[in-house]
Amino acid sequence: AQVGLAQSGLCSFEVLQAMGEACPSGPVPSVAGTVGFRACVAAVGWIPATLLNIVLPVIALWRGDVALPNVMLSDVMASGPFYEAVYTWGFSISMVCVCFVFREASTFWRQKLPSLTPDVDRFVFLLYAFCAPCLLGLVAFQYKHDMSLHSKDFWELLLDYDFLFWALHCFHTSVFFLTCCAMAYIYGLRLSPALDAEGLTHPADKFWRSSGSWCILMLTPIGAVVRFFHLFVGTALWGILLVLVEVALIQMFVVVTFLGVARLMMELDVAEPMLDMTHIGWKRKSA
Structure with missing residues (x-):
């Protein structure tokens, strides 16, 4: 063999x-490598995030549940209890898979690249202290519409629960995107070159990891500028530009996370199987 x-x-x-x-x-x-438990988690993790990021917003726009200029994913989430429930469940499942995949990958990185342990620690800290909690926060705090800021005067807004939810949602969303950008920097510009130099990266993983990380680093500041004009100008043009940048960013997060370590998960499944599916279920003992 x-x-x-x-x-x-x-x-x-x-x-x-x-x-x-x-x-x-x-x-x-x-x-x-082989398609074991780790690889299956990586394969399954991207599905709900991709459907919620690309497919469901198109359905919401087609049904008239959202309208320009407010067509961000945040607006789709807040357009009804069905969307709120689906996004909460789907993004939570994807984040569970993200945490699992990066837990396995970070253990491998730490073992093979001890000199970069500080970078691995920063990456893991950002994931668990900011990225995961903020994703749950942005789906937990929903609001009626994106222009609550202009509906009342300042003192009335402080007592308006809808404005409070809007502010909390915007806060968690902003921190989430900025954290993902910082993680992409560590992942793509610090860890990935070292892994490549040691021959520890499959070419396919290298392509998705490098290209996705650079896209995130370039799109994040563009998204911040577009969001500013969308919030204070509010025309359909800025709404379209913002949703395009937002969808592209989120999909790059998905690509870098799951495709960037897909072959690594397969190799770990060969070297150290985590779960034997043949053991699932009851077997009749032989007489």
């Missing part, structure tokens, strides 16, 4: 390490 892997070029560091051998020469990108 070891010879077959080496001859076919599938020299996975983790696989050979589990077999008690080393790669033939120098750092070789990992490419071998």
